[in-house]
Amino acid sequence: MDKLKMTTPLVEMDGDEMARILWQMIKEKLLLPYVELKTEYYDLSLRSRNDTRDQITHDAAAATKKYGVAVKCATITPNKQRMAEFPWMTEMWKSPNGTIRSALDGTVFRTPIIIDAVKPVVKNWKKPITIARHAYGDIYKGADFVTDGPGTCTMTFQGENGEEKTVLVQKTDGPAVWQGIHNKDSSIRSFARACFQYAIDTKQDLWFSTKDTIAKVYDGHFKTIFEEEYERSYKAKFEELGLTYFYTLIDDAVARVIRSEGGYIWACKNYDGDVMSDMVSTAFGSLAMMTSVLVSPDGTTEYEAAHGTVTRHYYRHLKGEKTSTNPVAIIFAWSGALKKRGELDGLNDLVAFGQKLEQACRDTLNAGIMTKDLAGLAEPGIQVRAVNTEEFIDAVAERMG
DSSP: OOOEEOSSOEEEEEOOHHHHHHHHHHIIIIITTTEEOOEEEEEOSHHHHHHTTTHHHHHHHHHHHHHSEEEEOOOOOOOHHHHHHOTTOOSOOOOHHHHHHHHHTOEEEEEEOOBTTBOOSSTTOOSOEEEEEOOSSGGGGOEEEEEOSOEEEEEEEEOTTSOEEEEEEEEESSOEEEEEOOOOHHHHHHHHHHHHHHHHHHTOEEEEEEOTTTSTTHHHHHHHHHHHHIIIIIHHHHHHHTOOEEEEEHHHHHHHHHHSOOOEEEEEOHHHHHHHHHHHHHHHTOGGGEEEEEEOTTOOEEEEESSOOOHHHHHHHHTTOOOOOOOHHHHHHHHHHHHHHHHHHTOHHHHHHHHHHHHHHHHHHHTTEEOHHHHTTOOTTOOOEEOOHHHHHHHHHHHHO
């Protein structure tokens, strides 16, 4: 059989632990038999990042800017426990995702993969809910400390133009904990633009929520920037497509989401998006059934699974055990990247291949062939056969023909 050809490479970022094992298995059984893959490969495993002093992560981000489409495997972000586990590691390297997001000025869109065999726990959810997470600043770039006795904390800004502002944070009568956070107008605007453009591209309504009744200045600034960008650049297109943009408080948004049937994009600040994406994925079935797409304002796109490296399964794999790790989100990362590459290069057959691969996954799951994370969630009447990872991928390959 003649393989499908690619004209432009996509950037391939390999990763760590069980996700890396699945990555290779998916390529060998589901991609290489059908597609003559053309990728620019970067090994973002922890060992490789350590050996290059993380330069390889920056190189991968630069390549993604160059080629416009990337697919990324899950990677380890080391903490103190990992430093002890890997004594060869010379530094607690930063999150590759954070580095790439900063380099691309991207917004993360996470969407559950819906199948008939597993219904959401919220019975009225009929369509996917996409979480758009602002991926810069707030507590993730915060500075914090603990004090032991009574005192006063102030916050001071010293501008390069000589401007100076000081505000009282709080005066305390005993031990306390403090935190300072920030965000940048440029990042908030990029976030807003990415959300509005993604809504237009996917023809979905856009919701945005913060808590500006409490954080009147901080969250209010987010609200104002979104309104400015909408009125100036996107309102006409939204009205032409019959789409809706609206702002509401985060607590009201949660209530609306639970009562809704889905089918929209919910834009959230960094921490809100972190939490709500996990809530949505779990309510729809499994984090292993959630895609994650990083989109830059210029359209550069990086696809990955929403889950991590699946460490627990990896150590079982090292013992020679067959694991039942769900590979669907990683498969959809590859199919999404191939479809995007095909769209940009005018390769309709490559787009069709990505669609066929996704449908083969859905057909396999709806036939009751599932990894163990989904087997216990199947709808009554579905005859379930719980399988290990390789058996599941083989079943998908069989449907690919």
